[in-house]
Amino acid sequence: MIYIAGPCAAESEEQVLETARALAQMDGLIFRAGVWKPRTRPESFQGVGDEGLLWLSRVHNEIGLPVATEVANSEQVNKALAAGIQYLWVGARTCASPITVQAIANAINISPQRTHLRGVFIKNPVNEDVALWEGNIRRFQHSDLGFEIYAVHRGCNHQPCWQMAYQLRIDMPQVGLLLDPSHLSGDAERVSSLCRDAAELQYNGLMVEVHPHPKQALSDAKQQITPAEFAAIIHASQVNYSTPIELRWLRKMIDEVDDRLWNAIAQRMAVSERIGAFKKANHMEVLQPTRFSEIMTNRLAWEEKQGLSKEAVQTILTALHEESIRKQQ
Ligand code: PEP
Ligand code: MN
Numbered sequence: 001m002i003y004i005a006g007p008c009a010a011e012s013e014e015q016v017l018e019t020a021r022a023l024a025q026m027d028g029l030i031f032r033a034g035v036w037k038p039r040t041r042p043e044s045f046q047g048v049g050d051e052g053l054l055w056l057s058r059v060h061n062e063i064g065l066p067v068a069t070e071v072a073n074s075e076q077v078n079k080a081l082a083a084g085i086q087y088l089w090v091g092a093r094t095c096a097s098p099i100t101v102q103a104i105a106n107a108i109n110i111s112p113q114r115t116h117l118r119g120v121f122i123k124n125p126v127n128e129d130v131a132l133w134e135g136n137i138r139r140f141q142h143s144d145l146g147f148e149i150y151a152v153h154r155g156c157n158h159q160p161c162w163q164m165a166y167q168l169r170i171d172m173p174q175v176g177l178l179l180d181p182s183h184l185s186g187d188a189e190r191v192s193s194l195c196r197d198a199a200e201l202q203y204n205g206l207m208v209e210v211h212p213h214p215k216q217a218l219s220d221a222k223q224q225i226t227p228a229e230f231a232a233i234i235h236a237s238q239v240n241y242s243t244p245i246e247l248r249w250l251r252k253m254i255d256e257v258d259d260r261l262w263n264a265i266a267q268r269m270a271v272s273e274r275i276g277a278f279k280k281a282n283h284m285e286v287l288q289p290t291r292f293s294e295i296m297t298n299r300l301a302w303e304e305k306q307g308l309s310k311e312a313v314q315t316i317l318t319a320l321h322e323e324s325i326r327k328q329q
Pocket of ligand 2: 008009183209219220
């Protein structure tokens with residue numbers, strides 16, 4: 001297993017060194033910190049910039065840990081390689097753009113300073129697109145550069161998308177697959193159970209956001225955990241599983257589909273309540289038989305499309321409709 005851990009962002013020299021010292025005892029650890037942060041909103045903390053590379057160099061030279069940072073364009077690649085950074089990662093937002101990913105791969109390719117580069121981590125793109133993720137990885141694989149490429153599964157919209165990760169595992173068995181439970185969940189409370197999932201599904205490693213004082217973090221404060229919590233999670237994740245690996249993956253997929261299904265039903269009920277309020281305000285009947293038969297007819301077409309039996313479609317639709325009516329009343 002490889003463990004990449006460290007803060008979302010380098011915030012100050014003290015914060016970087018304090019976190020690195022707290023993590024230094026762990027075997028096989030790569031220290032991470034973002035210095036240029038691709039944030040959704042322009043008013044959010046954008047990272048400390050070039051100065052942070054000096055702090056990462058100190059982590060490597062004085063504490064002895066290999067270090068990793070995020071790059072989003074060729075200028076950042078050149079600066080990071082010039083600073084002697086050993087590992088680079090390409091973030092989920094950058095991975096949505098194949099042209100940018102290619103430019104990053106090219107910049108690494110032609111850099112005379114890439115000799116100390118030991119690995120590149122490619123996140124899944126922000127949308128659930130396994131072909132784009134695999135294509136991005138292949139952009140780094142075209143020559144024998146002498147560094148490792150890893151895929152980092154960080155989910156989409158705070159959902160795991162296990163099916164996407166499983167597909168990548170099947171299509172590219174030679175690429176190490178890591179899980180990033182921090183960005184996947186956006187929630188420190190979910191990190192430990194996702195680390196167990198990674199162990200259960202035989203992932204090759206983890207990338208976890210670790211901050212000495214998570215609540216005070218300038219970015220991603222809700223999802224970061226302390227170095228002590230991280231060490232305890234790693235310790236607790238060493239479990240043996242007897243179920244066949246393929247069945248473990250399939251069960252994770254079905255758990256996620258059920259989760260999405262219940263969310264979709266809750267969403268349907270919320271819209272239904274709004275319809276109920278509208279009908280009430282406009283003195284309309286709750287039960288509108290023509291609308292119900294219209295729903296039945298057009299949804300029954302799913303029967304053929306999805307290979308479901310007519311009875312199953314009718315039972316599910318009737319149950320949903322009855323619950324909607326109950327809500328509206
Ligand atoms: C990160 O790892 O700091 C990050 C920004 O992650 P992602 O690209 O997965 O959102
Ligand atoms: Mn982050």
